[in-house]
Structures are given as C-alpha cells and as structure tokens.
Amino acid sequence: MKRIPAASPTATRAHELVTHLQSRFVSGLEQLAHSLNSTQHFSPVEWFRDEGRHGGGVRYETAAGELFGRGSVNVSQVHYDDDAEKKLGSASAISTIIHPVNPLAPSVHIHISWTEMKDGSGYWRMMADLNPSNENTAHTEQFLAAMQKAAPTQYDEAIAQGDRYFFIPVLDRHRGVAHFYLENYCTHDSEADFALAKTVGEAAIDTYVNIVTTTLANEKVAAEQQKSAQLAYHTLYFFQVLTLDRGTTTGLLVHDQNDIGIMGSLPAYVDRELLTSWVERMPAPQDELLQALIAALADTSPAPVDEAVKKRLAAAVRKHYQNYPEAIHMQASGNTIPSTVKNHR
Template sequence: MRQFATSVDAQFALTELSQVQAYFVNKLQTISTGTTFTSVEWLRDQGTHGGGKRFEASSNDVFNRASVNVSQVNYEDTPEKAFISATALSTIIHPQHPLAPSIHIHVSWTELRNGKKYWRLMADLNPAIEEVNDTRLFNEMLKKASGTYYESGIQQGDAYFFIPALNKHRGVSHFYLEGFVGDENTPERFAIDFAMQAVDCYIAILTEKLSYLAPPSDQQLQQQLDYHTLYFYQVLTLDKGTTAGLLIHNQNDVGTLGSLPAYINRDLLAQWIACSPATQQPLVKALVDLLPATSQVNITAQIKANIAIAIREHYQK
C-alpha cells in the first residue's frame, strides 16, 4: 500500500494534479475514439515511500506513445534525506501523424527538510514539422497562464531545451520555471491552472489536427523519425529530471523513460556520437550499441530497461 505525504500542501498538490491527470486522459480518449489508456501503478520501496500511477496508451492509429503520470514520493521517516516529499504530474504525448505536435507538461511540488517549498512548471510544444499557427496559439496560452512570469519562463525554457552539440532546440515553444514560489498576489491554484490551460490548449490543437489531416508522406514520416531521434538524444543526455530519476532508484525505469518516442533513427543517433561532448560520447555510443542494428528502431520496454542500466553505469563511472 502506498504511503502518502502528510503535509497539507503536498496533499493539495496530489489531489489537484490527479484531477488534471484524469481530465487529460478523458480528453485524450474522447478525441481518439477506440484508444484505451491502461493504468499502471508503481511503488517506491514497496509503497513505504510512496509511488505513482500512470496511464499509458499502446501504440495505435492516433498515438505513437502517450503517458500521463502522477506520482508522490515522500521521505518523512528518513531524516537524512534532503527532501521530505515531491508530488508531480508529468506527461508526454507523441501522436502518430508527423503534422500533429507532441506535448510535454510537468508540474511538481517539492518540500525540503530545510523548510523550502516550491513548484516546478514546464510546458513545451514539440512538433516534428512546425505549424506556425500552433506555435502562436501555444505561446499565447503560456503568456496568459503565466502572466508576469512569462519572460522568465521562456528564458529558462529556451536554455533548458537547447542542445549545444547539435546547435538546436528540442521543440519550438519552451516554458520552464524552477523553484517557483510566486508572491503574495499569486493565486493558490496558479500551478494547477497553468497545467489545465496547457492541457486545454494542446487538446484544441490536437483535435483540430485530427479533424482534417491526410495520410502523411514518406518525407514527413522521415522528418518525424529524425525529430524523435533528437528528442531521444536530448532526454537521455541533457534532461536533468530523467537522469536524476534513474540515478536515485531503479523501481520505475520504464515509467521514468515514458517520454521516449516509440521509434528512432539509429543511424542518425550514431552520427551524433562524434559531435557530443567528450564526457557524453561513451554514453551515446553505449545507447547506440544496445539498439538493434537496423535504421528504424522500436524503443520497447526491454530497451528502456537496458537504457536505464547504461545511464546508471555511465554516471557511476
């Protein structure tokens, strides 16, 4: 049985983010008739220190990969730990059609033992092939949802999602606020409302796309495969949240790597070994080596498990 944090603020975060999760899953199921999201529960230390529940859609005509996760980990009984609890909504949706953009949303509440408490807010639009109007709509949503924090969130997002080795960004619109506490005028539900507005904006974009898109061309599918490879590279070599999650524990490896697209271009990934930083080249090579020797690779659950091992071994060295 999962043990939950006793803090009123952590309980608020878990209740509200779980409602956002249920709302998002319901909307995704509604616009993708026939898609079933399966509930998967995972436990930290058999539930003693919490865990989480994610809803996953198997690959189908609409979704390449889709995962909507809510977790709460707490160490109230472990005084040597620096943090008391962390409660998070983390979701990634990769549609099948190359003209339908992917979305990543992360909203979390953290309480440290030194008394510090803060939110972390992220929302980024990730099209394989950019549609300017989608980018405009998403940026308008971010500006409305974040208010006076818009410029700071965009600045931090642009820095976080930049890939120096490739001189490219992951995605076209990036928002990131780390250690967010707001001020006396910040509404209690600021972070929750931010998540809901990001969800509603994405659902509107995806609904419109699914209503008219023609079957993709081979060129569009190749662009998507290559972009998903870039996404794969950024997550596994630069994303601090993913790396930290894998290094802290091994009890949810497949879930932690739930943001990875279903297929990537192994040949393209191999080309990026040489341009990676010297300290990361062994990691990228290890990732390439554990993939089947085909150009297009299906990132299965077993491959995710192997990736997690490779990342841990790399940083332990």
C-alpha cells in the same frame, strides 16, 4: 502493496492537483479518440517506492495505437516521512509526454511538480513545451498565447528559461518550438503559486488537446517526407532526453523502481544511424554515453524503443553517471539547478 501518502497537508494538496491534471489530460485524450471513432485508450499502471512505504505513483499509458504511437501521463509522490536523516519531505509531480502517430500533429511535454523540504520550504517546477516534427506556426502561436495568458507576469522569464533548457549545443538547435519553464518557483504568496501551477497545467493540457483534435479531424495524409522528418525528430527527442534532460537523469539516479515510467517520454522508434552520426560531435565523456545508448538499441532501421530497450537504456544512463558523476554538470539547466539527487540521499 499499498502506497502510503505523504503526511504534509501541503504535499497532499499538491498531489490532489497533479492527480486532477492527470485526470483532465487522460479524459481529454480519450474523448478525442472517441470523437474520431478510435478505440485507443490509456491504461493505468501502478508502481511503488520501497513497496509503497515511501509512496509511488500511477501512470496512464498507451502505445502503438491509431492516434498515439506513445503516450504516458505519470503522477507520482515520493516522501521520507519516516526518515529523519533526509532533508527532503516529499515530491509530488505530473510528468507527461504524448507522441501522436500522424507527423502533422505535434508531441507535447508537460511537467508540474511541488518539492517540499522537511523545514516546510518548497518550490514548484512548471514545464510545458510543444514539440512538432513538422512545425505549424499557427500551433506554435496558439500554444505560446495560451501560456502567456496563463502566466502573464512570469511569461518572459519562463520562455527565456525554456529556450535555455531545451537548447541542444552539439546540434545548434532547440528540441521544440515553444518552451515554457519555471524552475524553483516560489514567492511569498503560496496560494498564488498554487493557483499559477494549476492554471499553467490546465492551459497546456487544454490547448494541446485542442491542437491535436483540430489537426487529426482534418484527416490530412502526411507525405513521405513528413514521415521521414518525424523519425528524424523523434531521434533528436530521444537524444536530448537521454543526454541532456536533467529530470530524466536524476530520476534514474535516485532509484531504479520506476525505470519504465521515467522512460515513458521516449518515442516508439528512432534512427540508429542518425544517432551514430552525432557521436563525433559529443564532448568526452558524453560520447561514451551516446555509444552506450546506441548499443542498447536493436540494429534495425528504424529501431524500436520497447520496454526491454527502455530497461537497457536506463541501465546505461545510470552506469554512465556512476562512472562519471561530474558529467551531470554537462546537462541542461534553467536559471538554477535543483539539488534533486542530493535531496534524496
């Protein structure tokens, strides 16, 4: 099979950008591993949308290594150049999550994407958020300072949107500690918008690699309490992604040809009992969704989130929103809600 790229020059340029960011991040993480005498590396996995006719993507992934328990750096481009009935022209994106093994090193999520309609209009989505299980205030300040330098004019709005999007109402807390989020971003200056996406992506990647390099180079051994905090935090991360994250849910509803890639953000292990304790806090029908997610896990402590489990989780999420389509409105949002699923229909 062969992936057919989008025909639009703007989409081509956006795909070149997200591929550049992917290469920059994978290279930085592998150089980090090499500097610490680790053999852990990221392996490419290709996937195809409709056997490549409508694009697809390549993700670089790693798991169960010395440094990273789970890592995915996914680039995709989906397009509908041959379907005049679709309003969506193309969507080009990098979406990445890294979960280090050491509880003192934070996780990170970065997403940069360009969505282009058939009429030539389009918008950027830019997300960068730091997610530690054991917060280091110096890391938080370093990450936020880098985001402010990358987007000084947009910074306040991005932080406000991020704090709104990553808040978990039933737990009365945020997922992470530093949340940068611009949704439906588009100004009259397309070149400046492109430059902003590039600068934000590079700043988030470079800052994170620096934070993790510094943390792991110090060779501090985590205490058992910090390891327990990491498992609890990874459980919270799992919970937020699968019950609130609109990007994950819409990706699963649009198609079923990259479920493992979409689930690449999930940590390697979660606490099943902790998840169960949150069921009674969930409003209907989301309590049923959480119960279905728990049922997809092995009855062990901790419960592994391997490839087979990811497939069951994807199926559970898809089935839930097919049964309760109105429940999508209970998911997280920034200032605006993108019509992702509608665009693909």
